[in-house]
Amino acid sequence: xxxxxxxxxxxxxQDKLVVHDVSFTVEPGIFLTIVGPNGSGKTTILxxxxxxxxxxKGAIVRDTDLRIGYVPQKLNVNDTIPIDVNCFLNLxxxxxxxxxxxxxxxxxxxxxxxxxxxxxxxxxxxxxxYARALLAEPxxxxxxxxxxxxxxxxxxxxxxxVNDYRARxxxxxxxxxxxxxxxxxxxxxxxxxxxxxxxxxEPSLIFEDEKFVELxxxxxxxxxxxxxxxxxxxxxxx
Numbered sequence: 001x002x003x004x005x006x007x008x009x010x011x012x013x014q015d016k017l018v019v020h021d022v023s024f025t026v027e028p029g030i031f032l033t034i035v036g037p038n039g040s041g042k043t044t045i046l047x048x049x050x051x052x053x054x055x056x057k058g059a060i061v062r063d064t065d066l067r068i069g070y071v072p073q074k075l076n077v078n079d080t081i082p083i084d085v086n087c088f089l090n091l092x093x094x095x096x097x098x099x100x101x102x103x104x105x106x107x108x109x110x111x112x113x114x115x116x117x118x119x120x121x122x123x124x125x126x127x128x129x130y131a132r133a134l135l136a137e138p139x140x141x142x143x144x145x146x147x148x149x150x151x152x153x154x155x156x157x158x159x160x161x162v163n164d165y166r167a168r169x170x171x172x173x174x175x176x177x178x179x180x181x182x183x184x185x186x187x188x189x190x191x192x193x194x195x196x197x198x199x200x201x202e203p204s205l206i207f208e209d210e211k212f213v214e215l216x217x218x219x220x221x222x223x224x225x226x227x228x229x230x231x232x233x234x235x236x237x238x
Contacts, residue, residue: 001063002025002026002027002061002063003026003027003028003062003063003066003139003140003172004025004026004049004060004061004062004063004066004140005024005025005026005060005061005062006022006023006024006025006048006058006060007023007058007059007060007061008021008022008023008057008058008059009021009022009023009048009055009057009058009059009060010022010055010056010057010058011041011044011048011053011055011056011057012056017195018041018044018195019041019044019045019193019195019196020057020195020196021058021196021197022045022058022193022196022197023058023197024191024197024200026049026140026172026174027172028139028170028171028172029166029170029171029172030172030173030188030189031163031166031172031173031175031186031187031188031189032172032173032174032175032187032188032189032190032191033174033175033176033177033182033183033186033187033189033190033191033203034046034174034175034176034177034190034191034193035176035177035178035180035183035190035191035192035193035216036192036193036194036215037194037215037216040193040194040195041193041194041195042144042176042193043144043176045193046142046144046174046176048060049068049140049142049174050068050070050142063139065139066139066140067136067137067138067139067140068136068138068140068141068142069133069134069135069136069138069140069141069142070133070141070142070143070144071126071129071130071133071141071142071143071144071146072129072144072146073144073145073146073148074122074125074126074148075117075125075128075129082116082118083116083117084113084114084115084116084117085109085112085113085114085115085117085120085128086100086113086114088117088128088132089104089128089131089132089135095135099135100113100135103131103134103135104131106131106134106161106165107127107128107130107131107134107161108127108161109124109127109128109131112124112128122148122150123147123150123151123154123158126146126147126148126150126158127158129146130143130146130158130161130162134165138171139169139170139171139172140171140172140173140174141162141165141166141171141172141173141174142173142174143162143173143174143175143176144176145176145177145178146158146175147159147179147182155179155182156185159182159185159186162186163186175187180207180216183203184203184204184207187203188202188203189201189202190202190203190206192206192209192211192212192215194215198211198212198215199211199212
């Protein structure tokens, strides 16, 4: 059974149509990446999946055993509240210490457990957020540009870590990314979004699709490539 199914979904905010006629399914084990220009509705789609928003048109069907782990773009920490990594991982629910240690080892943050969150680098923070997402034992992992603050090497290690988890557990992954080398290296399905789904399919086919090329240009398959991007989500509903 599909974990999530979008059937003709539309969403409006303050009388403004954000996305429309969106249909796709999320199957177990898929590594799905959503790409699109600023304001195309990528973050809105993620919010619809997790239930933060309800569609104004169409339907979203979720598996009754859906367990979502969510890794946001960044963590906003109140600098007046001292909290270390271990405390953060246990916020809202006390997990067994053995489980915490196991996931900390798996995600490479075991040496950070007593470090204040405010002292972490951007890359370390994202790994901590990833570790917290895994505590839910998700069968769907959602990541919204989750490698901010990482260099290229750290980014590759991070996604290999995610991909290893996916392969081992058959967890589905939905990634919003603007990094085309990540899309081509790890994804097995791509959705090109611009208010609606312009095209979707395997990465090698999407990169040649005329609708994709019209939005982003043509990328050589044998080169690492990026399309111009600014971290501006002013047009996405968040």
